Amino acid sequence: MSSSANTVAMGKKRPRIYSREAVLFGCIVFLVLFVLFTAAASRMYHKTIHVLADDWFDQGEVSFRAGDIKSALTDYRNALVYSPDNAKFQFHLAQALAAAGRGDEGRSYLLNLLSESPGSGEVNLALARIAAHKALTSDALRYYHGAIYGVWENNPIDMRWEVRRELAEYLLDHGLQQQAVPEIIALADSTPASDTEQLRIVGNLLLKAKLWTRALDVFRTLLAVNASDEAPLLGAATSAFNLGRYSAALDYFDRLPEKDRTAPGIAEMYKTTQQINEMNPFLPDLSREAKARKAATAVSLAATRLQQCATQVGQSLTATPSQTQLQKAFAESKEFTPDENWRNVAKHPEAVDEIMGHAFEMENAAAAACGEPEGADRALWLFGRSRGVSAQ
């Protein structure tokens, strides 16, 4: 088989020449052995690398949880050296970067991850937060929606709910009321009636979005579970007040502890509610006299406000023919002098509506000419609006 004649030439010792079959056989045997060796080495290598990557990642998690973001960044980067394609490591590094105020740096990792899994809820959320932090509203909206409709491995329903809540808060905080409303409504619709914590959050968002009816419904649901729960009581009172349901509002306010009723912002609302209830002649169980007296008081109050306003703007209320709203309202009010006739009114309770209507018109005309009233006038003005007297 071998060509031994070729082994010696020109008197110099030359390497032994093997037959081609032997060389080929040797190559194949060597190839097999080399594959086995490489497989073993590669297996050991990958094992070592995985252990290192996991160790560094775990260390990063510990640092991150401890608030040591700088160390966490180094640890996550070390982990990525040994497992550069690990989406979890990249995601956590991006989060750590964002936490360190380096959202731009984290963003590139996240975009990478997003290109690989565009439907990832987690990645979309992280990108949305970075965009929101930089007030890039269109990007933030896009990524928040990506997160809401994206894939979540754990607790998808809860996560989507949380993301939508975050989006709604972001929109409200940035004065984007119109865009916030559909998100909050969707959030309310997806909130189970049994989850009081979520209902509480939704109720507050509805309040912020001035969706009073829905807010009141939510707070009522909560109060059905616990009638003395302060936060829902306050929410319900605020909602009812803004809906013009002053009797209900007063009921909720009254059920609140004293400290809540006197809190800034609440105290004035409470006082106004009380005033409205005091001047409300339409309450059930009122005597004819009481109704008449309340109506007379309201007219008197409105007339005074009308005259003060006319003086303020320099108008004569007695001018004929009446041209301004103030003059028209004054002319109509002259037809009735409640101070002298309240007893007649008591005899004709059907006139209370008409009298109160005049009072509301006067307050409205004054508000239109001189701005929103204060104190009892404000209560009467609000009361009128709740009765359907539109602002001029």
Place this chain on the structure above:
Amino acid sequence: MTEPTAVTSHGTIPPAADESVNSTSQSGIRAMWESWTNRVFTMREDRFFLFLAVLIGILSGLAVVCFRIAIEWTQIELLGSSISPTFPRVILAPTLAGFAVALLVIYAFPRARGSGVNQTKSAVYVSNGYIPFNTVVGKFITCALAIGSGQSLGPEDPSLQMGAGIASLIGRRLRLSQEKVRLIAPVGAAAGLAAAFNAPISAVLFVLEEVIGTWSAGVLGAIVLAAISSVVTMRAFLGAESMFRVPPFRVAKPADLLAYVALGVVGGLASLVFLKWLAYARPKMQSLPSWTQHFQPAAAGLLIGIIGIRLPQVMGAGYPIIDQAMHGQFTWKLLLILAALKILATGFSFLSGTPGGMFAPSLFIGAMLGGAVGAIEQHFFPALPGTVGTFALVGMGTFFAGFLRVPITSVFMVIEVSGNYTAILPVMISSLIAYGISRSYIKVPLFDLLARQDGLVLPSVEERREQLILTVEDAMRVDAALVLEPGDRVTEVTKRLEGKEDLLCFLRARPGEWNFIERSELQRLAADGSETHTAAELQFKGPLPFVFRDMSLEEALHWAGDWPALPVLSRADLSKLEGLVTLDDILKAFRKVPVR
């Protein structure tokens, strides 16, 4: 080089089986083996070469996998597993490993020193494809130690040489023809580089561009097969992921591409600085007393370690750092500092003679420069599309093209290492600019420069590209021929020739069949005074081989000596004579071209 190479004919490889073996006594396996080897060895050498290319690709892929694992393990053992090594390690590891590498290179593997590309190239053009296997072992050990200890060098060039060495050994042992043994080294080189870069197309292009220097159809198939086999093998063990993960981007408007022009200029200038420094400092280092070679790698390691105390990013090949730069992890100032320090560190390692490649460092420098340019541009033009990562990616290709002077490879390499096709236009623009700047100020490419400093005159790809290729058009004469038809009367033709001594006569028998008529033959037939003789009766030389005006003069030269003149025909109409060319015309044309 001293090993005998049994040169066979260009036909089939003769079977070398021992015929004396009694087939009846063979076992079934042996019979199968012999039948298979018989089939293998009796196949045409071209086909056998392709078979070997696959084998070489797999072996090179395995070698590269082991090499990369060795580098990683060395790094973990010497520098620790963190990307920021602790103080004593950062100084001691590169210094002590540098000393060990120097001893290994001087006493055990002297051929491990130097550029793998040039050694492979010299194997092709100088030593008939011979690369000692000792070099493969030497490269493996010394480079793993050097790169793993933090020397600023890369694993690609050694991988290329390991592949070439493996191929050379197989070619010699299998006693291929001398031509194939010479060509097998680049096949292995492509396999090694492809596995190291996880980029088969770039490896094939680089070997064709830089090692062989020409598009040789004879070896292209084998190179492609070897590259694919090695990449598949490497991916089987180390995974198929791209080397870098670049955030997605898009070029919105054509005007956005202008942003990359600045990158091309910066990359070109930086490559120029680096090349000038290496070209100046290498001969100086080589002229130092030989005993200093024992300490040069250690000194380089010490300097790199000192840099690494503050900026460990410059140590080693630096691929994780490139990845970080692509994700915008560094400020533009830090990116610029890293680029500058990497140039220094790589220069130290390379000039000290530490074995290792320049590919990875050039990618690192390019990525840092690109990232810096991108960050600065985005600071002034926030609406600019693309991220810092995009610029870092494009910067890699830009510096690569300017420094190594392989513009085509650089474009494909960027696409392959990132898996991102969007970058192709920016890379093409900036690479060409960088390449142009580099070429304008340094005429000789890096590898040719190194070869010349080592006393080798290897063929330069760039010079070949610039060589003027003469065509028939450069030598042909028009209006110098008289075309005869078979029916033409000889007396009329003789009259037409009167006073036109330079005219040569061709007889057009039919389209594509042209013959030459001597004037003496015309005169002979015209001498008898008969008016009836036609051209068809003339004795002619032919049919003549014909040429076209776009054919190279070398091709025309094959026939020009055998015939008085060659007709230059139209490719659209073989009956149309466009001119003629003679041997004298061809030689005159060659003499006009200035000698290099």
